[in-house]
Amino acid sequence: MSLSKHLIAPSVLAADFAKLYDDIIMVNNSQADWFHIDIMDGVFVPNISFGFPVMQAIAKHATKPLDVHLMIVDPDRYLQVCKDSGAEVITVHYEACTHLHRTLAAIKELGCKAGVALNPHTPVSVLADIIQDIDLVCIMSVNPGFGGQKFIQYTYEKVRQLRALAAGRNDSLLIEIDGGVGSANAGALLAAGADVLVAGSFVFASEDPTATIATLKAVDPQVQSV
Ligand SMILES: O=C(CO)[C@H](O)[C@H](O)COP(=O)(O)O
Numbered sequence: 001m002s003l004s005k006h007l008i009a010p011s012v013l014a015a016d017f018a019k020l021y022d023d024i025i026m027v028n029n030s031q032a033d034w035f036h037i038d039i040m041d042g043v044f045v046p047n048i049s050f051g052f053p054v055m056q057a058i059a060k061h062a063t064k065p066l067d068v069h070l071m072i073v074d075p076d077r078y079l080q081v082c083k084d085s086g087a088e089v090i091t092v093h094y095e096a097c098t099h100l101h102r103t104l105a106a107i108k109e110l111g112c113k114a115g116v117a118l119n120p121h122t123p124v125s126v127l128a129d130i131i132q133d134i135d136l137v138c139i140m141s142v143n144p145g146f147g148g149q150k151f152i153q154y155t156y157e158k159v160r161q162l163r164a165l166a167a168g169r170n171d172s173l174l175i176e177i178d179g180g181v182g183s184a185n186a187g188a189l190l191a192a193g194a195d196v197l198v199a200g201s202f203v204f205a206s207e208d209p210t211a212t213i214a215t216l217k218a219v220d221p222q223v224q225s226v
């Protein structure tokens with residue numbers, strides 16, 4: 001049995017949409033902790049993924065929490081439908097929210113965990129005055145919009161900075177890493193202070209996704225050897 005406390009959230013974006021049901025059942029039966037659901041509007045990011053009807057179909061069969069990453073402008077418009085579509089964690093982008101404090105309060109009001117995602121160019125210091133109000137910070141380790149991109153190395157430093165920023169003010173903060181995550185960087189991310197690893201192509205493009213999830217779940221924190 002693994003003693004690891006970190007969470008694995010396979011990103012459905014990388015699943016085979018023509019056999020989505022099979023992939024949902026695979027995740028249900030794996031050691032994954034959450035489903036990561038990427039919703040894109042073609043405005044905040046230069047891509048459109050899928051919307052709430054598809055998420056509702058996923059929720060019908062998923063036996064694990066849905067961790068929803070909203071890559072959309074003005075996300076307040078869609079919080080209620082997101083909750084009604086099965087979300088347990090709702091993450092909005094810092095860069096997409098004019099009134100982030102109000103948006104986080106609205107997410108919590110719905111009974112969901114409130115997350116904030118940061119683009120690679122956004123420093124963690126922007127969260128200094130609001131860190132105590134956040135359940136989860138998603139550090140983007142690629143520019144959002146597409147799966148299968150190369151992991152940005154500076155992410156390790158951002159995880160360390162965020163853990164230091166939250167110390168004593170939000171010790172239960174979950175730090176999630178999204179983009180280009182796989183066994184080459186998982187151990188170092190955990191050592192830096194990450195709690196949740198999102199993995200899309202690394203899981204779904206592998207020969208045996210169930211075993212790949214188990215491998216990520218079994219990773220121990222490791223100081224990066226570069
Ligand atoms: O938010 C995302 C893209 O914007 C995805 O969650 C992320 O890219 C995961 O895919 P991969 O593991 O293939 O990089």
Ligand SMILES: [Fe+2]
Pocket residue numbers: 011036037038069178198
């Ligand atoms: Fe994502």
